[in-house]
Amino acid sequence: MKSLKEEIKGLDMEKIKEKASLLSSTIKTEPVDEKKYHCHKCKDDEWIIKKNEDDREYAVPCECRKERAAERLMRSSRITPEFQSKRFNNFVQEGRPYQVVEALKAACNYVRDLDDKNIPKGGIALLGRPGCGKTHLLMAIANYLLALGTQVIYFPFVEGFNEIKANLDSLETRIYQLQQADVLYIDDLFKGRKEITDFVIEQTFAIINYRYLEKKPILISSEKTIAGLCEIDEGIGSRINEMCRDYRVILQGGIELNYRLQQEAP
Numbered sequence: 001m002k003s004l005k006e007e008i009k010g011l012d013m014e015k016i017k018e019k020a021s022l023l024s025s026t027i028k029t030e031p032v033d034e035k036k037y038h039c040h041k042c043k044d045d046e047w048i049i050k051k052n053e054d055d056r057e058y059a060v061p062c063e064c065r066k067e068r069a070a071e072r073l074m075r076s077s078r079i080t081p082e083f084q085s086k087r088f089n090n091f092v093q094e095g096r097p098y099q100v101v102e103a104l105k106a107a108c109n110y111v112r113d114l115d116d117k118n119i120p121k122g123g124i125a126l127l128g129r130p131g132c133g134k135t136h137l138l139m140a141i142a143n144y145l146l147a148l149g150t151q152v153i154y155f156p157f158v159e160g161f162n163e164i165k166a167n168l169d170s171l172e173t174r175i176y177q178l179q180q181a182d183v184l185y186i187d188d189l190f191k192g193r194k195e196i197t198d199f200v201i202e203q204t205f206a207i208i209n210y211r212y213l214e215k216k217p218i219l220i221s222s223e224k225t226i227a228g229l230c231e232i233d234e235g236i237g238s239r240i241n242e243m244c245r246d247y248r249v250i251l252q253g254g255i256e257l258n259y260r261l262q263q264e265a266p
């Protein structure tokens with residue numbers, strides 16, 4: 001019998017690491033020693049080596065490259081699989097109040113108004129009552145843009161700030177990412193039962209002000225109106241008002257706007 005030490009010595013650690021990563025990334029019932037590639041043409045290298053007439057090697061991008069880039073873009077957006085399914089064509093508009101239909105129209109027009117790099121020319125804000133489909137519509141915009149190869153970062157306000165507070169070491173990096181993204185989607189701005197702290201206001205201002213000065217588009221949903229946003233911080237509210245001047249829908253009205261409650265009613 002070999003001792004454990006001897007046995008370990010005889011193993012190729014690189015192969016073991018490779019198998020371990022395969023194990024965690026493939027379904028457990030599949031054989032682990034058969035290496036699985038998403039793309040067999042380039043073995044996930046995204047480049048294919050070819051030779052020219054005088055036998056010199058050169059690399060050409062594989063056809064899977066675009067698809068992989070789209071996947072990376074989707075992963076970095078932090079949009080969950082549930083939200084990836086929110087599209088324009090599965091937004092229910094039949095029987096909804098006209099304000100909701102107006103919001104849908106604004107969202108559709110918004111994605112028709114892109115520059116030559118497929119980046120929106122300004123911001124869009126859907127404000128007002130909960131349950132009107134604001135998140136669905138802005139998700140539809142985000143998914144549409146991602147499919148065109150535009151970088152979108154999704155920032156759910158409450159969860160996003162909880163995460164920032166739990167990782168203060170990376171505060172600067174995170175704020176920088178949110179400032180720089182081609183498109184930033186802030187969901188449920190200033191939501192929360194608790195009072196909004198100076199820290200949250202300062203960081204939100206840093207993001208909004210940077211994007212305002214650099215003319216970088218934002219997608220914003222909030223239960224607050226522009227006046228409500230200004231009450232919390234005038235600098236933030238007034239900049240959002242200006243950034244989203246062409247696409248700003250305020251969903252006012254009673255409980256009849258709330259689709260979720262309608263669905264639950266007997």
Ligand SMILES: [Zn+2]
Pocket residue numbers: 039040041042043044045046047062063064065
């Ligand atoms: Zn490939």
